[in-house]
Amino acid sequence: MLRSDQVLVTVGTACTLSAVGSTETYQALVAQSDEFFPLAAFDAGLVEIDPEAASAADGMRWATGDLAGEPVTLEELKRLHGDALRANSGIRHVPGVRELAPRVVTDIAAPLPHDLETVGLRRLAGLRYEDIRGSGLKDMHGLFQDDPLLSPSLQAQLFAYGALGALAGLPRPLSELVPNPFDFRVATATAFGGMDALGQWLRPDAPLPEGGIPKDTFAVRLAHSLGSHGPALVSTMLAPSYSISRVLKNPELRESLRSDDIGYTRVPQAPMTAVGACASSLIALADIAPQMLFDYPGFHKPQMVLLTAADAALQPRYGILEAFGGGALMTGDKLAMKNAAHADGNVRSVHDSLAPFDIDADGTVVGHGGSGLLVTTLEFALRNQLDITSIIVGWGQSGEAGGKAHFAGVGFGGENALVQALDMAFEGHGYGVDDFQYLAAHATGTRTNSKTDLGTALAGLRGAAQRQGHTDDLPRLFVGTPKAVGDGHTMGETGLKAMSQAVQFVLGRTAPGVPTLRRLDPDLAEIASHFHLQAEPSPGNANGGAICATQGFGGYNGAVALRSATAEAFARYQCDADVLAAYLAAWPTIRSEREKRERVARRGPKLALAMAEKHRWAGLD
Numbered sequence: 001m002l003r004s005d006q007v008l009v010t011v012g013t014a015c016t017l018s019a020v021g022s023t024e025t026y027q028a029l030v031a032q033s034d035e036f037f038p039l040a041a042f043d044a045g046l047v048e049i050d051p052e053a054a055s056a057a058d059g060m061r062w063a064t065g066d067l068a069g070e071p072v073t074l075e076e077l078k079r080l081h082g083d084a085l086r087a088n089s090g091i092r093h094v095p096g097v098r099e100l101a102p103r104v105v106t107d108i109a110a111p112l113p114h115d116l117e118t119v120g121l122r123r124l125a126g127l128r129y130e131d132i133r134g135s136g137l138k139d140m141h142g143l144f145q146d147d148p149l150l151s152p153s154l155q156a157q158l159f160a161y162g163a164l165g166a167l168a169g170l171p172r173p174l175s176e177l178v179p180n181p182f183d184f185r186v187a188t189a190t191a192f193g194g195m196d197a198l199g200q201w202l203r204p205d206a207p208l209p210e211g212g213i214p215k216d217t218f219a220v221r222l223a224h225s226l227g228s229h230g231p232a233l234v235s236t237m238l239a240p241s242y243s244i245s246r247v248l249k250n251p252e253l254r255e256s257l258r259s260d261d262i263g264y265t266r267v268p269q270a271p272m273t274a275v276g277a278c279a280s281s282l283i284a285l286a287d288i289a290p291q292m293l294f295d296y297p298g299f300h301k302p303q304m305v306l307l308t309a310a311d312a313a314l315q316p317r318y319g320i321l322e323a324f325g326g327g328a329l330m331t332g333d334k335l336a337m338k339n340a341a342h343a344d345g346n347v348r349s350v351h352d353s354l355a356p357f358d359i360d361a362d363g364t365v366v367g368h369g370g371s372g373l374l375v376t377t378l379e380f381a382l383r384n385q386l387d388i389t390s391i392i393v394g395w396g397q398s399g400e401a402g403g404k405a406h407f408a409g410v411g412f413g414g415e416n417a418l419v420q421a422l423d424m425a426f427e428g429h430g431y432g433v434d435d436f437q438y439l440a441a442h443a444t445g446t447r448t449n450s451k452t453d454l455g456t457a458l459a460g461l462r463g464a465a466q467r468q469g470h471t472d473d474l475p476r477l478f479v480g481t482p483k484a485v486g487d488g489h490t491m492g493e494t495g496l497k498a499m500s501q502a503v504q505f506v507l508g509r510t511a512p513g514v515p516t517l518r519r520l521d522p523d524l525a526e527i528a529s530h531f532h533l534q535a536e537p538s539p540g541n542a543n544g545g546a547i548c549a550t551q552g553f554g555g556y557n558g559a560v561a562l563r564s565a566t567a568e569a570f571a572r573y574q575c576d577a578d579v580l581a582a583y584l585a586a587w588p589t590i591r592s593e594r595e596k597r598e599r600v601a602r603r604g605p606k607l608a609l610a611m612a613e614k615h616r617w618a619g620l621d
C-alpha cells in the first residue's frame with residue numbers, strides 16, 4: 001500500500017488560453033452552453049462579468065464605449081457581436097499571410113482569438129505597463145515596457161497567464177502554504193524554445209532581414225537561448241526579489257532574502273524546461289514527478305509544482321508554417337479540394353478543417369496556447385485541505401527510432417510511454433486497463449498520425465493487459481481531443497491541454513469527443529473498432545479514469561494516467577486517519593469554495609497580476 005506522500009494529485013483545474021479562448025470559454029463551447037458568448041465577449045474585452053454571478057450571462061455590463069457600465073442581455077450581445085465572436089475564435093483563415101508566399105505555405109492557423117495577440121492578452125493578464133506600475137510588482141516595470149523590444153513576448157505572456165492563473169485553485173496564498181520558496185518548483189514545457197523571442201528582435205514594422213534573421217549573430221543566439229524566458233518570468237513574478245537599482249541603493253534588501261535554513265537563500269528553484277515537441281509537457285511531468293517522491297539523504301524535494309506549458313508557434317512572421325511545409329499542414333487549397341470532392345455537398349468549414357480520424361484528415365493546423373496546473377502529493381493536499389481534482393496514477397516517457405527516425409507518428413515504440421504509465425497504475429495503485437474509459441488523443445489531423453495515434457494506444461493497452469494477466473476483451477475507450485474543438489495544434493503545450501480535459505472527465509464534467517468526425521477514415525476501420533469515436537462530447541465519469549498520450553518529433557513520447565479522486569480511491573493508500581477524516585468531512589465545502597474562487601479569478605480583471613500579487617513571497621519593504 002502506497003503512503004499518501006508517495007501519491008501525486010492535481011489541485012484545482014487547469015488554467016488555459018488558446019485559439020478558442022480562456023478555460024471557461026472553452027468548457028462552455030465543449031458543453032455547447034449559451035455561456036460561450038458572454039465568456040468570449042469577456043476575453044475580447046467587450047463586457048465585464050460579475051464574478052459572483054452563477055451564470056456569466058446574468059452579470060454582463062459593457063466594458064467600453066458610451067454604454068460602459070450599462071447592463072447587456074445575452075440576446076443583445078448575440079445580435080451585435082455574435083457573428084464576430086464566432087469568426088474571431090478557433091481555427092480560421094489568417095489575413096495577410098498569403099502575401100508572404102511562397103515562404104508561408106498556408107493561410108489556415110489557430111492564433112489567439114480577438115485582439116489577444118496584440119494588446120488583449122496583456123490586458124487580460126494585467127501585464128500592461130500601467131498595470132505593473134500601479135501594482136505591488138512595480139519594481140519590475142522594466143520588463144513590461146510598451147516597446148515591443150522590451151515587453152514580454154507572446155509566449156512569455158501565455159506562460160504567465162496559464163501558470164499564474166492555476167494558482168486560483170489555492171485557498172490560501174502560496175507563500176503561506178509553502179513558506180520556503182525553495183520547496184516550490186515550476187516545471188515547464190514548450191516545443192520551440194526562443195522562437196518568438198527571436199521575433200522580439202524583428203520589429204513588426206521592420207523589413208525582413210536578409211536570410212530571415214538579423215545579422216547580429218549574438219542577438220540570434222541570445223534569442224534562441226530564451227526558451228525559459230516565460231517560465232523565468234513566472235518565477236520572477238512570484239520570487240521575493242527587488243530591482244537591481246533598489247538593491248544597489250539599499251544593500252540590506254538583499255540580506256532580507258536570507259533564509260533561516262542556513263545555506264539556502266530564500267528564493268525559488270530555477271524553472272525546469274522540457275523541449276520535446278508535442279510530448280514536452282508530459283515529459284516535463286515525467287521528469288518532475290520522481291523529484292516530488294524521491295527520498296534520498298540530502299535531497300530537497302519540492303512540495304508543490306506548477307506544471308505549465310506554452311507555445312507561440314506562429315511567431316515570428318508565421319515562420320513555423322514554413323518549417324512544416326504544405327504536406328503536413330491543412331491549407332485553403334486542400335480544404336477547397338476536399339469540399340469539391342464530396343458529392344453530397346457536405347461542406348467542411350475552415351473551423352473544422354483539422355479533422356483527426358476522418359477521411360478528410362489532410363494536415364494539421366498550428367496554433368498558440370498556454371496552460372497551467374498545480375501538482376502536489378496526496379499527503380500535502382489532505383493536510384492543507386486543497387481540492388484534489390484527480391489522482392495521477394501513472395506516467396511515462398520514451399524515445400524511439402524504430403523505423404521512425406525524426407518524423408513524428410511514423411514508426412514503432414510510442415506505446416512504451418503508455419505501458420510505463422499503465423504499469424504504475426496497476427502495480428502501484430491497483431488500477432487495471434478496465435479502470436480507464438477516456439483517451440485524450442494526440443490527434444494531429446493527418447491520416448498517418450491518426451493511424452499511429454490509435455495504433456500506439458491500442459498497442460500500449462494490449463501490452464499492459466498482457467502484463468496484468470488480463471484475458472478479457474479490452475475496454476473501448478471514448479476518444480476525445482481538444483484540437484477538434486478549434487484549438488489547433490499547440491505543439492509542446494498539447495499534452496497539458498489534453499491532461500486538463502482528462503481532469504474534467506474524471507471530475508464527471510463534459511469532455512470533448514471528436515466534433516469534426518463525419519466519415520471515419522476507412523484505413524482505421526479495424527483499429528477504430530477497439531475505441532469509441534463520436535462527434536458528441538462525453539458526460540465524463542466522476543469515478544473513472546483517463547489516459548493521455550502524445551508523440552513528438554524525434555521520437556519523444558509521453559503519457560499520463562489519471563483516476564477520479566474519491567473517498568474510495570483514497571482508501572487505497574496509507575493516510576493519517578484523522579487528517580483524512582477531517583478532509584472528507586470538509587471536502588464538499590472545499591470543492592465549492594475552490595470552484596467559486598477559480599470562477600471569480602478567471603472572470604475578473606488582470607488574472608496573472610492578481611495571482612502574482614496574492615501568492616508571491618514578499619521580501620521586506
